[in-house]
Amino acid sequence: MxxxxxxxxxxxxxxxxxxxxxxxxxxxxxxxxxxxxxxxxxxxxxxxxxxxxxxxxxxxxxxxxxxxxxxxxxxxxxxxxxxxxxxxxxxIAPLLELGAGFDMQYTGAENIYLYGAVLGYSKKFIDEKFDEIVAFSELNKFIDVPLKNYSSGMKSRLGFSIATVVxxxxxxxxxxxxxxxxxxxxxxxxxxxxxxxxxxxxxxxxxxxxxxxxxxxxxxxxxxxxxxxxxxxxxxxxxxxxxxx
Amino acid sequence: MRERMKNFFRYRFLLGELVKKGIKLKYRRSYLGILWSLLEPLLTTAVLTIVFGTLFGNDDATFPVYILSGRLLYTFFSQGTTGALKSIRANASMIKKVYVPKYLYPLSSVLFNYIIFLISLAVLIVLAMVFRVFPTLYILWTIPCLALLLLLSYGVGMILATIGVFFRDMEYLWNVLLMLVMYTCAIFYYPEKLLKSGYGWILKWNPLYCIIANFRHAVFGEPVHLKMFLYAAAFSIGSLVLGLIVFYRKQDEFILQI
Missing domain, CATH: 3.40.50.300 (P-loop containing nucleotide triphosphate hydrolases)
Structure with missing residues (x-):
């Protein structure tokens, strides 16, 4: 059954x-x-x-x-x-609207924590997966740049990487x-x-x-x-x- | 209920993140950053002291401490409730896309303002020392007063947040009402004259005045006014209960309105 x-x-x-x-x-x-x-x-x-x-x-x-x-x-x-x-x-991993809750003034790294929290992850979980998220999004160089300077492709890459890490x-x-x-x-x-x-x-x-x-x-x-x-x-x-x- | 508690613990990290975001973003890109939360009340107190002290002929030596203690509490109430009022609309894009318990938005905006407020209390301590207002045992009464202030702001904030979703007018109306609250809080004048006239009730019915007055008693080393304290406590808890009820009743309709 x-x-x-x-x-x-x-x-x-x-x-x-x-x-x-x-x-x-x-x-x-x-x-x-x-x-x-x-x-x-x-x-x-x-x-x-x-x-x-x-x-x-x-x-x-x-x-x-x-x-x-x-x-x-x-x-x-x-x-x-x-x-x-x-x-x-x-x-549930809702890949509906990637990056809901992103803050444009925040850097990529800060947004990983913020969006992770929005999705209901714990701090410990994000700490563990942080490198994996960054690596998957291929944004190493830009992770400390405010999100408003990202292209839309970069934003959705980051969103996807965070949402699918679970x-x-x-x-x-x-x-x-x-x-x-x-x-x-x-x-x-x-x-x-x-x-x-x-x-x-x-x-x-x-x-x-x-x-x-x-x-x-x-x-x-x-x-x-x-x-x-x-x-x-x-x-x-x-x-x-x-x-x- | 247990389900709710579980949910609360699951999202406490998000609450922390939202509070952190509020504090971080408030002063980002300003050169002095968080220092502004100390500098700003100090400067406004200087202005108010000049206007209402020197120009209006109020030469009490501890007048700046009196003004600052009232102004700090009022400013938190004003910013916390206004933030809560706007919190649902401000986070509309998030609410429409992901599920997050909605009370987190007004709560986080009240809390982040509260933390900034607590930091700015340092200015009061310094100013009190400078003007030789030294703490006595009564200073402990500031703690329940500050706790009541938080309850009152969150309760009122929840009510405003709910109304604000349905009627945008509330943002403008609340600005006007806040002005009324400010003038009936005796921030930059001594209340005695007003209290002795027939209009004393204007102050006594204002819960924020009751909190501010008791907070000042504690700072200046005088016993608290118990009746006013109990009234403020009842009002705060009442507004919190009412706020929670209206918010929970209406929160599922928010998404259809924003």
Whole structure:
């Protein structure tokens, strides 16, 4: 019996897309007096349920605005679902937005500690892995330079190196990882593949069916926030091809 | 609850990092750096002493110590609460991308201001020595006063942070309210005249004044005013409880607003 790692239980996520953003007190009072406070309710996700077992690699397919990124953020814990619950076991490495929490005035070295802390690492862990992070990012020469002087490629290289230094149980990937130049991309793909081999559970969002077929064993299609198909990759791929026609 | 404690310990390193970041970045790229947290209160005290001491004819020898002790406490309250008020919006890009317990943002901004404030208390010690205000046993009362100040600032900060997410106006409104708080704290005047007039309640209802007044009693070696101390304690704990409640109730909606 394989171990259940992630279970989404009737997850729903509602956004209020008010036509104009009401964030001043005056507007709020006036509009509520005039009863103009209308909210455009929008369900980005509705009734999403599935389970993943250890080692499952789930490809998430769907058109733009289908709710793929929202689903990843709900699972990563950034959004709290309006309805339902997500159960998860183990450490998550969200490679969603690399470098969230970077401070531009801080140097690279200071940012390693800051971003590591944001990801929930301990000080001891970062102390141990510091050299490994620097070596992987190939930024030895620039590690004491403030981040605002980095190129965007250098920033994402640093972000990737910090985020992948752990051995996570769950890996969350959004789109193709296009980190840095061709050489670094190859290296980062190699790193992710080695995580795959260790039996990590993966959630992977992509528009490329070919890539999903290559990397994943299961897939889900989202359509306007609902699950259209879920199951083994071959079956779902057929559905998706038909959908695109 | 146990889950929460576990979470707190897991993120205490992040809390430390955020506090460190606040302190480090505040004075980065200024030549005198952290020295400014000593120099700035000293210089403003000099200005206030000239204006309210010399020009208004208040020639009490220990007046600068009186001013500085009030000003230091007020400045922390003002900067800590304003920082907390803005903390959620200031970290919006982070909140949208990774999961971090949200109370860490107002907490870290209050704490880093508190540490700078504690450092700047050194100026008060030196100034007290210079003007021959020597410590007595009553000085120990400063500790509970400073603890109350922290509780009050964090409690008020949490309430403001929550309101600030939904209404940006709060930032401007709070600036005005802080001015009111400042003038009713008796920072650069002696409160006796006001207390004896019919308007004494303005001061007595201000919890920050109660803390400042007791802090001064402790510094000048006088017994504390117990009733004011208890009122300030009740107010601080009340605001902390209220702050925690509103913050926890609303924190999941923050991300939809910022």
């Amino acid at each position: 394989a171990k259940e790692i992630i279970r989404a239980d009737h997850v729903g996520m509602k956004f209020n897309l008010s036509k104009e953003k009401v964030d001043s007190l005056k507007e709020y009072v006036i509009k509520s007096l005039k009863r103009q406070l209308e909210y455009n309710e929008f369900w980005a996700l509705k009734d999403i349920s599935f389970t993943l077992e250890k080692g499952d690699r789930l490809g998430i397919l769907g058109l733009n605005g289908a709710g793929k990124s929202t689903l990843l953020k709900v699972i990563a814990g950034v959004f709290k679902p309006t309805e339902g619950k997500v159960y998860k076991k183990g450490k 051995a996570p149980e769950i890996l969350i990937l959004d789109e193709v990882l296009s980190v840095g130049d061709a050489k670094f991309r190859k290296k980062s793909e190699g790193k992710i593949m080695s995580m795959f081999d260790k039996g990590v559970t993966v959630l992977f969002v992509s528009h490329s069916l070919e890539q999903v077929c290559r990397l994943c064993n299961k897939a889900v299609i989202l359509d306007h926030g609902k699950i259209k198909a879920f199951g083994a990759i071959e079956e779902v791929a057929d559905v998706y091809r038909k959908m695109l026609e």
